[in-house]
Amino acid sequence: MATRISAIAVALVAAVAAVAVGVPTAGLRLVLALIAALGVAAVAALTSARVRREHPVVARTLITVIVVAVALIGTARLNSNVDTDLSLGAAMTIVLLGLSFLTGSSGQISLGNGAFMGVGAFTVAIWANHHHSSPLILVLVLAVVAGAAVGFLLGLPATRLRGPYLAGMTLAFAVAFGAILNVFGSWTGGDSGLQLPNAENAPHWLTHLYPAGTASLSVNSVWLASLTVVAAGVALFFMANLFASRFGRSLRLVRDNDVAAELVGISLPRARVTAFVISAAYAALGGGLWTIVNNAVTPSTYGFALSVTILSLVVIGGIGTIPGAIIGGLIYAFSNSAIGWITAHTGLSPQGNVASQLNGIIFGALLVLTIVFAPLGISGAIRRLWARRSW
Amino acid sequence: MDAFWTSRVMSDILGGLTNGVIYALVALSLVLIWRSTRILNFAQGAMAMLAAYVGFAVLAPSTNYWVSMAVAIVAGVVLGGLTERTVVRTLYGKPEINPVVAMVGFLLVLESVAAAIWSTTSRSLPTPFSIIDWQLAGRPVAMSPFALYEVITAIVVMVVVAVVFQFTSLGLQLRAAALNPEVSRLLGVRVTRMLTLGWMLASGVGAVTAVLVASNYFTGLTPTTMDGVFAFGFIAAAVGGLDSPVGALVAGVLLGVAFQFVGDYVNSNAIILVALGLLIVSLMVRPSGLFTRRTERRV
Numbered sequence: 284m285a286t287r288i289s290a291i292a293v294a295l296v297a298a299v300a301a302v303a304v305g306v307p308t309a310g311l312r313l314v315l316a317l318i319a320a321l322g323v324a325a326v327a328a329l330t331s332a333r334v335r336r337e338h339p340v341v342a343r344t345l346i347t348v349i350v351v352a353v354a355l356i357g358t359a360r361l362n363s364n365v366d367t368d369l370s371l372g373a374a375m376t377i378v379l380l381g382l383s384f385l386t387g388s389s390g391q392i393s394l395g396n397g398a399f400m401g402v403g404a405f406t407v408a409i410w411a412n413h414h415h416s417s418p419l420i421l422v423l424v425l426a427v428v429a430g431a432a433v434g435f436l437l438g439l440p441a442t443r444l445r446g447p448y449l450a451g452m453t454l455a456f457a458v459a460f461g462a463i464l465n466v467f468g469s470w471t472g473g474d475s476g477l478q479l480p481n482a483e484n485a486p487h488w489l490t491h492l493y494p495a496g497t498a499s500l501s502v503n504s505v506w507l508a509s510l511t512v513v514a515a516g517v518a519l520f521f522m523a524n525l526f527a528s529r530f531g532r533s534l535r536l537v538r539d540n541d542v543a544a545e546l547v548g549i550s551l552p553r554a555r556v557t558a559f560v561i562s563a564a565y566a567a568l569g570g571g572l573w574t575i576v577n578n579a580v581t582p583s584t585y586g587f588a589l590s591v592t593i594l595s596l597v598v599i600g601g602i603g604t605i606p607g608a609i610i611g612g613l614i615y616a617f618s619n620s621a622i623g624w625i626t627a628h629t630g631l632s633p634q635g636n637v638a639s640q641l642n643g644i645i646f647g648a649l650l651v652l653t654i655v656f657a658p659l660g661i662s663g664a665i666r667r668l669w670a671r672r673s674w
Numbered sequence: 675m676d677a678f679w680t681s682r683v684m685s686d687i688l689g690g691l692t693n694g695v696i697y698a699l700v701a702l703s704l705v706l707i708w709r710s711t712r713i714l715n716f717a718q719g720a721m722a723m724l725a726a727y728v729g730f731a732v733l734a735p736s737t738n739y740w741v742s743m744a745v746a747i748v749a750g751v752v753l754g755g756l757t758e759r760t761v762v763r764t765l766y767g768k769p770e771i772n773p774v775v776a777m778v779g780f781l782l783v784l785e786s787v788a789a790a791i792w793s794t795t796s797r798s799l800p801t802p803f804s805i806i807d808w809q810l811a812g813r814p815v816a817m818s819p820f821a822l823y824e825v826i827t828a829i830v831v832m833v834v835v836a837v838v839f840q841f842t843s844l845g846l847q848l849r850a851a852a853l854n855p856e857v858s859r860l861l862g863v864r865v866t867r868m869l870t871l872g873w874m875l876a877s878g879v880g881a882v883t884a885v886l887v888a889s890n891y892f893t894g895l896t897p898t899t900m901d902g903v904f905a906f907g908f909i910a911a912a913v914g915g916l917d918s919p920v921g922a923l924v925a926g927v928l929l930g931v932a933f934q935f936v937g938d939y940v941n942s943n944a945i946i947l948v949a950l951g952l953l954i955v956s957l958m959v960r961p962s963g964l965f966t967r968r969t970e971r972r973v
Contacts, residue, residue, distance in 0.1 A: 452957065459947070589779070640786040647786055651761060
């Protein structure tokens with residue numbers, strides 16, 4: 284009963300929020316708000332404990348839909364800067380989902396996911412420069428395929444490696460990525476990177492829906508934010524099912540007891556490589572989306588620092604869990620604004636050394652503190668509090 | 675004979691040797707820590723970098739090179755001890771990814787702090803010897819007084835480490851603590867103290883490495899100076915075997931020479947590709963390294 288009541292409360296809050304944010308056109312706002320309220324109520328009721336237990340796929344679908352819907356309504360009401368942050372954060376969520384899956388299911392860790400993002404990012408940029416006007420979905424699929432292929436090559440040793448060897452190898456890949464791009468300089472544009480020939484513009488139906496946009500919000504940034512949010516939703520849905528699938532369960536056995544896994548007939552090499560490939564493919568999808576959002580790609584973005592940032596986000600959010608990846612993505616989306624706020628309120632010079640390194644100092648310290656004091660991160664802490672609740 | 679010393683092949687060998695001893699030192703530092711605490715110290719390069727900054731940036735540039743070097747080594751040793759006592763000690767017996775994550779976080783903190791204090795602008799270090807190559811019959815030999823000093827310093831460090839481990843009571847205790855902590859403790863070895871000492875020793879080796887790297891390479895000293903060197907050092911350690919100090923040294927020197935040839939005959943950007951390929955192949959063929967006895971885990 285308690286879950287039902289909290290579900291209805293969530294529905295009410297969401298409905299009010301929907302009316303409040305809405306869209307510029309008054310009539311449309313009312314209709315959408317009603318639909319949203321009904322939808323949210325239905326979803327909330329359906330995702331109650333019983334549905335989650337008996338029809339997990341239905342519940343996962345509905346949860347995904349509600350998360351995406353809330354985010355989409357949000358993107359139409361915020362301003363362009365926040366929407367760009369959200370787009371980058373949503374793409375980052377995809378990357379974090381991949382790393383979370385790798386660690387949560389197979390117990391391995393990769394320090395090279397920033398470079399795998401780069402693989403996807405450059406695939407998109409190179410393709411767009413050679414084939415004008417390809418459908419977006421095709422370009423993103425190509426990024427995923429390229430990421431998976433490189434992931435497979437680097438994942439091969441994962442078949443036999445234990446412990447930190449794989450982490451060290453992926454670190455070497457991340458550090459080397461810039462030089463590797465230079466080897467293929469005629470394709471990748473060397474140090475200056477690539478510009479996309481034409482920006483990803485909002486389609487006509489969306490332009491009609493938000494005719495002029497508002498002063499602070501262009502239709503294009505709404506479109507880009509929606510695009511990445513939907514992509515993150517799709518990635519999230521696949522990942523939720525993958526975690527729960529037979530393959531996901533067999534990987535968790537590999538993580539917890541590889542000898543037992545082998546005894547029940549799981550092929551360790553295949554399981555480990557597959558997990559690694561999936562994580563690389565997710566990273567490449569996130570990187571491809573970044574290229575589309577930024578409309579350009581530079582090699583320096585995809586250096587070792589990015590891989591470390593990815594690791595920090597996933598550990599702080601809660602490694603090995605889906606909520607952890609989402610929390611990490613949100614932290615990423617708003618970390619720059621938060622650090623700007625800190626800089627402004629502590630009187631640091633924004634161009635000074637300390638201000639420019641604040642990001643690294645804070646994330647690094649949080650990373651160490653999280654792994655020492657709360658290895659399960661924010662989502663683990665929330666889960667523990669939830670389990671202790673008295674109602 | 676002159677033509678031989680200035681030939682392209684010999685130049686590559688000599689140039690590779692100077693890089694190789696650096697990789698060997700980084701690898702040695704990693705192996706020392708891995709053997710005693712089963713932790714791959716991803717912050718090794720950053721700790722060494724910080725020690726070099728303490729030696730060369732805190733003191734005025736006019737200070738004597740050798741004083742700065744000594745200060746850097748002391749800073750490295752202290753930093754190693756502090757790190758073990760504060761961060762690393764909480765990680766023993768945890769799942770194997772926890773130390774990886776913690777050390778990467780520590781790496782990020784150290785590099786950011788160094789950049790916040792000293793900025794990311796490259797700082798060139800004084801060199802005690804000329805960096806101009808010797809000449810033979812009007813052609814340069816790929817070896818300068820400074821490069822020779824580098825090689826000799828590296829060899830001295832290696833010999834000191836070897837002597838400490840093989841011929842002193844302290845070394846015996848260090849080895850015993852790494853090999854079997856429980857039994858050593860029963861026999862009166864202060865194991866926790868040995869672990870701290872192991873980190874201090876490795877970190878001191880790291881400080882020497884960072885000073886050599888920062889004064890030799892045209893990049894100078896920056897907060898990320900050691901990133902690339904660390905990657906090569908790790909590759910050497912992994913190829914040689916994380917459990918084998920000798921393997922790490924041999925692999926480091928051989929890789930240094932091999933990469934010099936690749937850089938000279940192919941292209942300098944190809945070095946890291948070759949290195950990665952080599953690492954992947956070597957890890958697939960002999961996951962525990964070329965110089966270690968195999969301990970197979972099978973059902």
